[in-house]
Amino acid sequence: MLRVAYPATLPPELLRDFPEGVELIPVSEHLDQDLDIDVWIPDPYPTRAMRAWPHLHGVRLVLSLLAGTEWIPTVVGPHVTICNAHGAHNVATAEWTITAILAMLKYIPLYLDIQHSGVWKRRFEASAQYAQITGDARPLYPPVMLEDLSGKTVLLVGYGAIGKEIERMLEPFHVDLIRVARTARTTPTVHPVSELDALLPTADIVVLILPYTAESRWLIDAPQFALMRQGALLVNAARGPIVNTDALVNALRAGKIRAALDVTDPEPLPERHPLWSCPNLFLTPHIGASSPNFAPNALRTAADELRRYMNGEPLHNVVQAAI
């Protein structure tokens, strides 16, 4: 019988699709005994998962419920195979990204502020905001009170499952899409990361949706902000440390760029951190992948991978093969 540990907080009915021949063992974050386990489904909150780990013995396979697994290899070591929930969170994360882009281009934070003030005529402030952010000083008539996404140039940095989903959702807006990833490809054209600096000045919107690795740490730093267009929008739906936070704070305070972040570095963002009060910033507390479908999708992906593992078939979502 294969012993599969899962977070005790997970309602057991979500595990109904798991294969026969599996012993399902709920694991709380406050384990008071050691357990022999074959397969570990860690709690999606890393701090809770890490508290359980020292009590688990014999783990050969980790099935993460998340797309990003960057904390797992250092905790479990190289002798364990790690799979992510590839595909399970594409839709929610891509939808957050489209929402963040549109919310910034339509000045939703400003309009909510106007709504709270209860004064209709403050709408004209949006026109001043447009001129200030974009640096567009032409006499515009009527005053411009929001921007179109249609026709903009979007630089998509990362072209995995979620990146492709973002591309799909951008399609009706006829944006000019430029793709960048670790591995250059053709059909469609994907530029290598080495060309990022050359491409940054061409983009109105830069979307980060690549894995966090040693190579992608601080991929966006002060020189990259300097290369970006006046008023360009940086969207980080990936991981916080892909951006140098100090450089980001400087670029925002200087009015050079605007940003929408679902992830930060550090995370959680401490109270009184300068990011909280930066101008032209929209920030959500790492909720992009959250959705009523989160757990059902992630557990269906894990159950499928477990079935392949038990049948000796090749796994689909390996992010680390055991050595």
Add this chain to the structure above:
Amino acid sequence: MLRVAYPATLPPELLRDFPEGVELIPVSEHLDQDLDIDVWIPDPYPTRAMRAWPHLHGVRLVLSLLAGTEWIPTVVGPHVTICNAHGAHNVATAEWTITAILAMLKYIPLYLDIQHSGVWKRRFEASAQYAQITGDARPLYPPVMLEDLSGKTVLLVGYGAIGKEIERMLEPFHVDLIRVARTARTTPTVHPVSELDALLPTADIVVLILPYTAESRWLIDAPQFALMRQGALLVNAARGPIVNTDALVNALRAGKIRAALDVTDPEPLPERHPLWSCPNLFLTPHIGASSPNFAPNALRTAADELRRYMNGEPLHNVVQAAI
């Protein structure tokens, strides 16, 4: 020489595409003389346009820069042909609609509030908001912090040029789309307005994008709110009086529905009006069609219509034919 009056506030370079053989006459809202005019391009702000109208004589054709022309017939009477800027504002208005839908499903107002408070852990309030709005009391794991648009049922009330553009932008989200318009059609199926009440209980999201007429006044009133699903989202990108404002305020205060409005009744919304402080509401001050492309698009549409008028060709965007 055809005499064409245009708003004096309009930068003349935007009229470069107008046909030869036209005398372009700038008209300010404070005219101190009467003018003989053949064609009138009214100021997009009706109050300004109405101040100019009594001084204009001989007008046979009105070319509106807007999609909605509901104030014009009563002002100019039945002996004048009126054309709207059909197509010019589709993209901006449809983008506002998609933005409004996504902003509400992703609880952007709540997250901006959390951002302003500067406390990361308040993210869990979103889960409480989800349960409260949707009435979904199942134990959800992890807590649900936003909703997917994908898979929702959208009732599109109005299926003109902007309605079709909204449908096009909804395509990647694989929503279940139900169309309603004044005229029932097939391929695709468009239900007649008479079936609206029967369809309302099936929708997660109701989008109003139909013309304001005597028939569409208060189309959404207390009985319609009662028919809507718990937590359904009403989006009004059309005209304020299509919704009974008192009934809307009641439905919002009762926690029955949520709403996103670019238009209100009355408009502008006066200070201290109850709508300003209704819960689960996002409100913008009639800026949905605003965009850097507003004037160039609208004037290109007007120039094309004027060319057809001068050549004796059928006009494309007639909303009232002169009798």
